[in-house]
Amino acid sequence: MPAPSPPADEPVGRPAGRRPPGLTRFNTAPASSVTTALLSCCASPRWARRIAAHRPYPDVDALLAAADEASYDLSAADLDEALAGESSPGLHPAAPPAAHTALRAAHAAYEASFGHAFVICLHGFRPDEQPDQVLAGIRSRLGNDRDEERVVAADELRRLARARLTHVLAHVWANHPAGGDSGRPDSRPDSPSVPV
Incomplete structure (x- = not known):
């Protein structure tokens, strides 16, 4: 039986009990x-x-x-x-202007619905994957009610x-x-x- 994989938010490849x-x-x-x-x-x-x-x-x-x-x-x-201390994730400055516009609109919709910045942990995603993760996350989470989204x-x-x-x-x-x-x-x- 194979060993279970560590959770996605766990650092990988370091032994337990490490003391850097x-x-x-x-x-x-x-x-x-x-x-x-x-x-x-x-x-x-x-x-x-x-x-x-x-x-x-x-x-x-x-x-x-x-x-x-x-x-x-x-x-x-x-x-x-x-949550008040967070800011919504943006795009790399080199991203196309249309992408910046779409993301600003998505953030505005999220913040209007929930009253705080959109937060998402992108640890483990390559930089080129992160914009899609942010947009997909906002779209998915806009369907939550306020209590679900707080969780x-x-x-x-x-x-x-x-x-x-x-x-x-x-x-x-x-x-x-x-x-x-x-x-x-x-x-x-x-x-x-x-x-x-």
Whole structure:
């Protein structure tokens, strides 16, 4: 019987219990720096404070599990804050003007229906696949009622936070002793998610 595949939002190809240099720095940095860096992954202050408060983490898997648990525990107000901190994914500037127009119209329709930016985790998709994923996601999710869409958006936000946190640990905290520029919420690590 073959081993089950990891979930789509799980990093692949790394052994369990991994402890990259970024995690050591994350565990030992001042709480304010860590909280600010976490806010670049998810704009819920309660989510960020909760993860920062439970340091040190023995490995990345424990940190990601804590991030997931904190995401599942977001109150309605926390989710509103987190969604307010998001921006809808765009297209590469070289995309045809008609594609930009179509995407702007789709985002406007989504935001008018649900009152927040469209969020989708594009981790695992090649850059050339991402525009189609965004448009297909918006079209599909516009059929949801408000309650259904909050559940979907919350899960996409959880997956985004997880992918961003993995990116921050591997690429920012691993290379900068104090977390570098990742501490600013406006320097969100977009590579696993947005923009496209």
